[in-house]
Amino acid sequence: MRSAVLNASVVKFDCGDSPVTITLSSTIAVPTDRNIVIDGGGKITLDGGGRTRLLSVDRENFRTSHVGLTLQHITLVNGKAVGTRYVPPSTSNASCSYGWADGGGGALYVRDSVLHAIDVTFLHNGAESPGPDVAGGAIYAVASLDVTVVGSTFDGNTGSNGGAIGLLQSDGRLVNDAFENNAASGTGANYVGGAATGCSGVAQANQGGSGGNGGAVSIDGGSDGAQLVCGATFSNNTANAFGGALFRTADSAPRETTFDRTLFEANRAKSGGALYVQNAKPLVIVGSTFAANSAIGAGAADLVGDALNVTNTTFANNLATLGIGGALQLSGSDASGFIRNATFTGNQSTGGPGYFSAAIAGGLDFPITNTVFANNLTRDAGSPMQCWFSAGAGSADVQWPLKRPIGGLTDTPCVTGVRFVDPQLGVLAANGGPTPTVAPASTSPLRSTGTNCPATDQRGVARNTAHCTIGAVE
Numbered sequence: 353m354r355s356a357v358l359n360a361s362v363v364k365f366d367c368g369d370s371p372v373t374i375t376l377s378s379t380i381a382v383p384t385d386r387n388i389v390i391d392g393g394g395k396i397t398l399d400g401g402g403r404t405r406l407l408s409v410d411r412e413n414f415r416t417s418h419v420g421l422t423l424q425h426i427t428l429v430n431g432k433a434v435g436t437r438y439v440p441p442s443t444s445n446a447s448c449s450y451g452w453a454d455g456g457g458g459a460l461y462v463r464d465s466v467l468h469a470i471d472v473t474f475l476h477n478g479a480e481s482p483g484p485d486v487a488g489g490a491i492y493a494v495a496s497l498d499v500t501v502v503g504s505t506f507d508g509n510t511g512s513n514g515g516a517i518g519l520l521q522s523d524g525r526l527v528n529d530a531f532e533n534n535a536a537s538g539t540g541a542n543y544v545g546g547a548a549t550g551c552s553g554v555a556q557a558n559q560g561g562s563g564g565n566g567g568a569v570s571i572d573g574g575s576d577g578a579q580l581v582c583g584a585t586f587s588n589n590t591a592n593a594f595g596g597a598l599f600r601t602a603d604s605a606p607r608e609t610t611f612d613r614t615l616f617e618a619n620r621a622k623s624g625g626a627l628y629v630q631n632a633k634p635l636v637i638v639g640s641t642f643a644a645n646s647a648i649g650a651g652a653a654d655l656v657g658d659a660l661n662v663t664n665t666t667f668a669n670n671l672a673t674l675g676i677g678g679a680l681q682l683s684g685s686d687a688s689g690f691i692r693n694a695t696f697t698g699n700q701s702t703g704g705p706g707y708f709s710a711a712i713a714g715g716l717d718f719p720i721t722n723t724v725f726a727n728n729l730t731r732d733a734g735s736p737m738q739c740w741f742s743a744g745a746g747s748a749d750v751q752w753p754l755k756r757p758i759g760g761l762t763d764t765p766c767v768t769g770v771r772f773v774d775p776q777l778g779v780l781a782a783n784g785g786p787t788p789t790v791a792p793a794s795t796s797p798l799r800s801t802g803t804n805c806p807a808t809d810q811r812g813v814a815r816n817t818a819h820c821t822i823g824a825v826e
Contacts, residue, residue, distance in 0.1 A: 397427040398428050452486050484562050515534030566600075671701075681709075798823055809821070
């Protein structure tokens with residue numbers, strides 16, 4: 353195989369009709385002077401034995417190359433990226449970063465190269481951990497213009513950040529992929545200054561934290577462009593810091609981030625059970641579902657400095673265990689954002705007194721329309737149960753219940769002019785379309801009371817745009 357990769361542009365396998373596993377004792381360096389296709393035909397597994405990275409495509413330049421590797425119909429297992437420099441913990445300041453300075457990309461490392469992965473399965477690959485900047489248990493892409501992963505599966509991969517995929521200064525498109533049981537195993541996140549002032553750091557001075565961001569995917573950098581996740585499923589991924597499923601921060605200018613028809617289910621983190629996204633303008637979330645994600649705070653998503661564009665999306669049964677924001681926690685949201693035809697139901701903040709806002713915590717500085725807040729509950733008798741201390745603007749919104757179950761006080765309205773009425777919602781279920789939804793009963797007061805509605809609902813079913821059903825489901 354190694355010889356074929358070095359000498360051919362298309363590599364296929366002639367190993368008979370039965371599945372074959374090829375064990376690699378060292379990394380195959382893919383040439384960077386041409387486009388190369390490696391096609392496993394659905395029968396080939398490359399196995400690193402838990403000792404070696406499987407493939408690398410490594411150019412020295414920064415975001416210049418338009419050629420690279422297409423990897424398709426193949427399985428990559430037990431790859432292991434081995435670090436070369438380890439910084440021990442500081443004996444004088446526990447906040448200082450420590451761990452590995454390198455060792456990302458357990459199965460595949462890419463730098464300044466195009467990567468297209470199609471129908472690839474990544475199992476039990478690992479990057480080094482801990483380390484503030486080490487990422488990508490399966491794939492680590494650095495300074496690359498196009499990383500496109502389609503119809504692929506990531507299961508049981510681990511790394512300090514980005515248990516499955518780490519993108520640094522790289523543009524990513526993740527389409528129809530499944531991420532399950534991946535873990536960001538570092539701790540303390542990654543920051544500069546503050547308690548880490550004076551630290552020698554791992555990659556830079558004054559660096560604190562040692563990873564743990566993005567249980568499945570971590571995206572970092574100031575030179576990358578728009579990021580797209582479409583038709584993906586994230587389930588049972590974990591992060592020790594931010595973003596149980598996915599972490600993204602744009603370091604300089606705002607960047608567009610889009611989640612389209614994507615399911616986030618049962619992911620866990622310290623903050624942002626499914627997502628942590630910072631400086632995304634716009635942050636587009638459409639036709640998606642966040643269900644049963646959990647975190648200490650921000651059960652579904654921790655969103656910082658974003659311009660939210662949320663349409664036809666369901667937030668159901670997410671949990672903040674000892675913090676605010678059972679579903680969303682917002683900080684510094686841009687006034688250009690909006691939430692339109694969303695359903696918030698069954699989210700909780702369960703920590704007791706001092707822990708509140710079971711649906712949305714943070715200032716609602718943008719309009720919320722055609723949205724239902726139903727039975728998002730807390731155990732705090734004196735603070736807003738479902739939303740924030742001051743109501744947001746908007747129209748055609750519904751909230752229930754009127755009274756807080758603990759203490760009996762009237763709850764703070766999420767939106768000015770909101771109707772307090774039982775929306776008669778069902779349970780999260782497969783009601784058609786690509787993601788599960790919560791449908792209203794036939795007698796629900798949500799029906800035909802929304803205005804200026806999207807053309808379709810979360811399932812893709814046509815709406816009456818003048819008089820639609822409030823919430824994500826028509």
